[in-house]
Every structure is written in structure tokens, then in C-alpha cells.
Amino acid sequence: VHGLYDGEGVAYFQGGNIYRGMFSEGLMHGHGTYTWADGVKYEGNFVKNVQMYNGSYTWPDGSMYEGEVKNGVRHGFGIYKCGTHPVSYIGQWCEGKRHGKGTIYYNREGTSWYEGDWVNNIKDGWGIRCYKSGNIYEGQWEKNVRHGEGRMRWLTTNQEYTGQWVNGIQHGSGTHSWFLKRIPGSQYPLRNEYVGDFVNGDRHGRGRFFYASGAMYDGEWVFNKKHGIGRFVFKNGRIYEGEFINDQIAEYPAFQVDVMNTQDLSGIRTQSPFETIRIIDGPGNTSVLGSNIELDISSLLNLFPEKDRQEEMKQVEYAVLRHITELRRIYSFYSSLGCDQSLDNTFLMTKLQFWRFLKDCRFHHYNVTLADMDRILNVTPEEVHSPYETLLLRTFLTYLIHLAVHIYHKEHKDKDPYLFKCFSEMMMKNIIPNACHIQGILFCEQQQTICAINYIDKCWEIYRAYCRPSTIPPYEPTMKMRHFLWMLKDLNMLSKQLTATKIVEILVKDNPFVRDGDDSNLQHEVCKEKVHNSS
Structure with missing residues (x-):
């Protein structure tokens, strides 16, 4: 047309290259196939002699690419399969290199792979690497190695590490478990x-x-x-x-x-x-709970004459033994909240999970806040409100006995022995009717919770930054609800949708004593769970 190639045709070039396809105004334009003399072939769209938009490349060794193309190179989303090695990649490309989000498989069985971020053909950013052995790493990468925060599971040796990495090696702070x-x-x-x-x-x-x-x-x-x-x-x-x-x-x-x-x-x-x-229980301990469960209630026993201590201890142990199956189940339930699966599906309860248990069982309905309970149970001012503290089952049981005595001792103090009566009343009134019925917001939906827990370190940092010294011993840093409200204002989080009134309504859902009729009392102390929960 007008002396220019137009429509469908075949062009032969010096050197042996061949094009078959559409022409427009003398140029390769539209759908066509270009084959180089060395055997490389492209089939797809051309725009004015340049491979563009969508197409596929094949190489003499059997390698192939199918996907988006820009200016003759892989650019956008595409799939590549290597002809000489069992390697394939599906994901984003930029100027011919793996760049963005993508997954690479290193064997035909699909048991060795990486899924995550790429920068110029290099694993860099966040990603998951599953090895042929079944071992798996999930976390940050830099220059093709584990670097930053991440979790590694060695299924072959039943180990797991979560924490910091530097150049592929555990370095910094972290948690390593041997199952x-x-x-x-x-x-x-x-x-x-x-x-x-x-x-x-x-x-x-x-x-x-x-x-x-x-x-x-x-x-x-x-x-x-x-x-x-x-x-x-x-x-x-x-x-x-x-x-x-x-x-x-x-x-x-x-x-x-x-x-x-x-x-x-x-x-x-x-x-x-x-x-x-x-020695926690005195010499010659013969606990009816067995050698694995030993209760640290020596400070409570010291309140009694020496002749009464053994009977008090024995009756408490019998009371715990009557409910031990239920208490094990409760401990297991709360210790798994917000946790991804573990290799043995067992977890240590954290203080954050323990707070949720206490609130679910309405321990805070007895004119005692979570902060007060922390002080009753912990004498270390620096870590008294730390969400990271872990509780073994025996510690969990010991804490329950201490709280039961604190809440119910006035009703039973004149009846010897009375420690077990406080514990039994707590089981009947607080734990059995309410445990494992999750209240609040944080732990209601598992995947949402796992996502929120990823920010626990930052929330803890913010919480401590806004804490002020308590006015009562041990005078540790703490936060009151009014300070929490001021913190939200400082962070520019208050808006027409999230007003101060709305914040109070959220606080009331987790603590009914915040509001009495038309009046609100923001003098209550909050633990870090409130910062996380309200987020």
C-alpha cells in the first residue's frame, strides 16, 4: 500500500532472521512470529517493529517465557520455565529481570520454592522459602539471604527460631525452640x-x-x-x-x-x-498433684500459724486436683490465642493471653484492675506489666490461687482452712461459667489476631513512651485511660468518625466500670492489651 508492506506477509532478513505476521506502513505491526537465526523465537504482539504487550519466547534449550513484554524484554507479569534445569518462575518482571512479587520453583515436584519480593533477580524484602527437606523460612530477605526479622522451622530436626537474622545466620534477639x-x-x-x-x-x-x-x-x-x-x-x-x-x-x-x-x-x-x-513448699514436699505441679504459695502459707500450714496446703492441692483437667484445657486454649501453628501444637501462655483470660472470667469486676493484679503477682517493677512474660501451667495455677485469696478472703477468713474455699469459689463464680468465651476485640478472629500480634513490639514501645509513674508502690510506669485518650490525640487518630466519645464507648465494652450513668471515669489504669485491643 503506497509502496509499503501492509497486511500479512513474510520478511527474510540478512543473517537468517525471519518474521511471519502482520505489517502496517512497512513495519512489523500486529500479531506475528519472529525467529532468530540461533533458534530463539518470539510469538506475540508487535508495535512498529518492537515486541510489545503480550507474547511468548522459546529458546533452543527448551526454555520458554509467556507473559507481558515491553520494548522487546520481559516486563510485567509472566511465567518462565528453564529448559536445562527444573526451575520455573511466575510473577512480576521489570526490564527482563524478576522484580516485584513472584514465586520460583526449584524442582519439578514443587517441594522447593520461594514466594515473595524480588529486586533485580535477587530475593530482597519479605518472602517464604520452602526447602526440599520440608524446612521453611518466613520473613525478611536481603541479597538472597535471610536478613532481618523472620521465622525458620527445621522440620527435619524439630526446631524453630523466630527473631533476627544477619546474612543468613541467627544474630540479634530471638526465640529458638527444640520440640x-x-x-x-x-x-x-x-x-x-x-x-x-x-x-x-x-x-x-x-x-x-x-x-x-x-x-x-x-x-x-x-x-x-x-x-x-x-x-x-x-x-x-x-x-x-x-x-x-x-x-x-x-x-x-x-x-x-x-x-x-x-x-x-x-x-x-x-x-x-x-x-x-x-524451698517453695518446705522440706519433704509430698504434693498430691505429683512432682510436675508444685504450687508457689509460701507467701500465703506464712500468714498462718506453722501448725496450720500443712493442712492449708493439702486442701488447696485437693481443690486444684478436682479441677485440673478443666484448668489444663483452659491453659491450652488461651496459650494458643494469636499463635500460628507450632510443630507440637503446644504453647507457653503469655501475660497478654493471661490478661484476656482474667477479663473473660471477670476478675476485674471486683474493684481490682489488671494493673493491680499484676502488682499482686509480680514484684519486679521493670517487667510488672510486660506482655512478653510467659507462664508455665504451675505458675498459672499459683497465680489463680493468689488472686482467689485476694478477691474472696474476707468471706472465708474466719473459716479454717480457708485458702481452698477461696479457690473453689473463684472456680464456680469466675472460671467455669466464663472461661474460653472470648470477649473484647483482639482475640476474636484468628487471622486478624495473628496480623495484629505482628505489631506487638511497636505497641509495647508506644505504651511505654506514654506511661507515667504510678502513684502507688512499686511506682512502676503505667497508663491511665485519660492518658490513653491523650495519646490518640497526639497521634492524630481522633476524627469525626473516631471521636473521644466513641473511644469511651470502646473502653466501656471491655470495662463496664468506666461509665456510671452519664459520668465516665477515665482514672482506670490500662495494660498494654488495651492499646492493642483498641487498635
Whole structure:
């Protein structure tokens, strides 16, 4: 047409390249197939001699690409399959490189893959890597290696790590768990777990180690060994505080404290300035709950004459034993809230989950706030309101007894023994009718909760930034509802849709004592759960 190629035709080029397809005004334009002399072939759309929009490439070795094209290169969304290796990629491209969101498979079975962010053919950003062995990593990447925050599950060795990574190695703060064989009827999560500092893959710095037996070490570490000043709580409740050298108690090098051996210090008696040994229930403990559950209620027993203590202890243990099956179920239910699946489906209850349990069971309806309960149960001002604190089942039971006595002691104080009566009344009035019926907002929907929990560190940072010293002992930093409202104003979160009145209505849903008729009392203290819940 007018001396120019137009319509359908075939063009042969110097060097052996061939084009078959549509022409317009003398140019390759429309749908066509271009084959290079070396065997590479493109089939798709052309715009004025340039491959554009959508098409497919095939290479002599069997490799192929199908998807979006811009200026002759892969750009947009497309699928690539390698002809010489069992590798395929589906996702976004930019100027011929994997860039954006995409998934790459490294074998034909699809058992080895990466799904996530790419930058110029490099894994960079957030992504999930599943290895052929079944091991899986989910978290941040940089320059093709694990770098930043992430979780690694070694299914082959029953281990899991969640925390910071640097150049593919555990480095920074994190939690490493070793899952053990389940023992039917055990009260403990069957895992050894370390929470603390890592350096180049080793436990190094400050950290806590929770043993599957129920023992716990909190102190200094050097290259995976307890080394320095630390505190060891044995499964029978006795406590050693002092110096450790190469995993051993400094003054008793023959006494090994490791994962497989957590003895009870029964043979050690010394006046070392570094050491304190505390027997929780007194000598010769014969708890009816068995050796695995030992209640730390010595401070309550000290309120009684010595002759009455043994009977008080025994009656409390019987009361707990009557409800132990239900209490195990409740502990398991709340400890799994907001958690993704674990390798053994067992979890340690956190303080955040414990607060939810207390509110569900209406413990805060007795003129005592969550902050007050924290003070009753914890004597460490720095961590008294920490959502990260973990509770073993025995700690959970011990806390319930202390709270029961605090709430109901006036009704039973003149009736000996009375500790078990307080506990039994709490079970009947608070726990049995209300436990496991989730109230509030935070834990209502699992996936939403898992997403919210990802921001727990930032919420804790904000909470502490806006806390003010409490006016009552131990004078720890705390937040009142009025301060919470001011915080929302400072963060420019108040609007026509989210007014101060609406905030009060939200607070009332979780604490009915905030409003009395037309009056609102914002003097109540709030724990971090309120910051998270109201978000």
C-alpha cells in the first residue's frame, strides 16, 4: 500500500532472521512470529517493529517465557520455565529481570520454592522459602539471604527460631525452640526454649532457657553455654542464683545443669555470696498433684500459724486436683490465642493471653484492675506489666490461687482452712461459667489476631513512651485511660468518625466500670492489651 508492506506477509532478513505476521506502513505491526537465526523465537504482539504487550519466547534449550513484554524484554507479569534445569518462575518482571512479587520453583515436584519480593533477580524484602527437606523460612530477605526479622522451622530436626537474622545466620534477639517427643498427660509444653540474644548463630549475651521439665535458667550466655551470673529455677521450685562457668555452677563443677540433666540441688548447702536456695513448699514436699505441679504459695502459707500450714496446703492441692483437667484445657486454649501453628501444637501462655483470660472470667469486676493484679503477682517493677512474660501451667495455677485469696478472703477468713474455699469459689463464680468465651476485640478472629500480634513490639514501645509513674508502690510506669485518650490525640487518630466519645464507648465494652450513668471515669489504669485491643 503506497509502496509499503501492509497486511500479512513474510520478511527474510540478512543473517537468517525471519518474521511471519502482520505489517502496517512497512513495519512489523500486529500479531506475528519472529525467529532468530540461533533458534530463539518470539510469538506475540508487535508495535512498529518492537515486541510489545503480550507474547511468548522459546529458546533452543527448551526454555520458554509467556507473559507481558515491553520494548522487546520481559516486563510485567509472566511465567518462565528453564529448559536445562527444573526451575520455573511466575510473577512480576521489570526490564527482563524478576522484580516485584513472584514465586520460583526449584524442582519439578514443587517441594522447593520461594514466594515473595524480588529486586533485580535477587530475593530482597519479605518472602517464604520452602526447602526440599520440608524446612521453611518466613520473613525478611536481603541479597538472597535471610536478613532481618523472620521465622525458620527445621522440620527435619524439630526446631524453630523466630527473631533476627544477619546474612543468613541467627544474630540479634530471638526465640529458638527444640520440640521433644510428646508425653501423654504431661502438664508442660514438650519443648526446650531459649529466649534472648544470639551472635552468629550461638546463644550469646543475655537470655532465658525454659526446659521441657519445667526448669528455667535466666542469665548470661557465652557460645551456647551458661557463663556468667545467672538464676536457675529447678523443676521442684528451688532456686540457685550465682555464677556459672561453661554450663556448670562455678562452686560445684561436678553438678551439671544442661538440657538432659536438671537435678534439684538437694545435695548443695553453702553460704556463697552468689547463691540463694529457696524451698517453695518446705522440706519433704509430698504434693498430691505429683512432682510436675508444685504450687508457689509460701507467701500465703506464712500468714498462718506453722501448725496450720500443712493442712492449708493439702486442701488447696485437693481443690486444684478436682479441677485440673478443666484448668489444663483452659491453659491450652488461651496459650494458643494469636499463635500460628507450632510443630507440637503446644504453647507457653503469655501475660497478654493471661490478661484476656482474667477479663473473660471477670476478675476485674471486683474493684481490682489488671494493673493491680499484676502488682499482686509480680514484684519486679521493670517487667510488672510486660506482655512478653510467659507462664508455665504451675505458675498459672499459683497465680489463680493468689488472686482467689485476694478477691474472696474476707468471706472465708474466719473459716479454717480457708485458702481452698477461696479457690473453689473463684472456680464456680469466675472460671467455669466464663472461661474460653472470648470477649473484647483482639482475640476474636484468628487471622486478624495473628496480623495484629505482628505489631506487638511497636505497641509495647508506644505504651511505654506514654506511661507515667504510678502513684502507688512499686511506682512502676503505667497508663491511665485519660492518658490513653491523650495519646490518640497526639497521634492524630481522633476524627469525626473516631471521636473521644466513641473511644469511651470502646473502653466501656471491655470495662463496664468506666461509665456510671452519664459520668465516665477515665482514672482506670490500662495494660498494654488495651492499646492493642483498641487498635
